Amino acid sequence: MIFDILTIFPGMFEAPLGESILGKAQARGIIQVRVHNIRDYATDKHQMTDDRPFGGGEGMVMKPEPIVSALEGLCREGPRPWVILLSPQGRLFNQKIAWELSRRPRVMLICGRYEGVDERVSEYYTDEQISIGDYVLTGGELAAMVVTDSVTRLIPGVLGNAGSALVESFSEPILEYPQYTRPQEFNGYRVPEILLSGHHEVIHRWRRGQALLRTKLRRPDLFLRLDLSEEDRELLRL
Numbered sequence: 001m002i003f004d005i006l007t008i009f010p011g012m013f014e015a016p017l018g019e020s021i022l023g024k025a026q027a028r029g030i031i032q033v034r035v036h037n038i039r040d041y042a043t044d045k046h047q048m049t050d051d052r053p054f055g056g057g058e059g060m061v062m063k064p065e066p067i068v069s070a071l072e073g074l075c076r077e078g079p080r081p082w083v084i085l086l087s088p089q090g091r092l093f094n095q096k097i098a099w100e101l102s103r104r105p106r107v108m109l110i111c112g113r114y115e116g117v118d119e120r121v122s123e124y125y126t127d128e129q130i131s132i133g134d135y136v137l138t139g140g141e142l143a144a145m146v147v148t149d150s151v152t153r154l155i156p157g158v159l160g161n162a163g164s165a166l167v168e169s170f171s172e173p174i175l176e177y178p179q180y181t182r183p184q185e186f187n188g189y190r191v192p193e194i195l196l197s198g199h200h201e202v203i204h205r206w207r208r209g210q211a212l213l214r215t216k217l218r219r220p221d222l223f224l225r226l227d228l229s230e231e232d233r234e235l236l237r238l
């Protein structure tokens, strides 16, 4: 899968995407992350990528020409990308959207800055806008990293243990059960005995019960959407 990232701060991506699982996925050729400097596509003397807003107001707005020139130039090579503008006004990103994107051969992520990007870019040149949460970042770069990271780990072959992406939080809209590792006792706090019992079926049921309970308490919005089985109801009554 190819990620094309358009930004005026390409340096922000080097270390974060080059380490650990994402770094290995690139080294193994499972993904390619190509970071493009929007400024390289600006044709004026000062390579301007922003300008004052029409109608007045605070701050600067990213100009459409360099972004569209980058986008169109890059689209001429390889498979057609799914073009996303990162924006606090976009579709709220979640695990389901990450799965959707992980099935695409190529995704292009446009990072805005300042007061945002000239509206004509989203209106005429992108497939969708994505927001990573109801808060405002200084730029789309961190949002692009969040999307790249969460999508990459769903691509077959990226995670060592292929099952882990399937069982964890939000594969089903339910929070994951609590996890523990050694030591059995830490500062006087013990791991739940049941996890040391070796009874896989009992452990499985306990984990399911814990997952249901914490979803009910922490994310009642998700809990309401669950299709509970009779066994799930029984576990919640225990």
Ligand code: SAM
Residues within 6 Å of the ligand: 085, 086, 087, 088, 089, 110, 111, 112, 113, 114, 115, 116, 117, 130, 131, 132, 133, 134, 135, 136, 137, 138, 139, 140, 141, 143
């Ligand atoms: N004035 C814009 C507004 O109110 O919608 C906010 C612009 S923000 C300061 C600059 C850039 O950061 C945006 O163009 C977008 O690319 C990125 N950004 C900020 N918050 C984001 C979020 N929650 N999700 C995705 N991108 C975000």
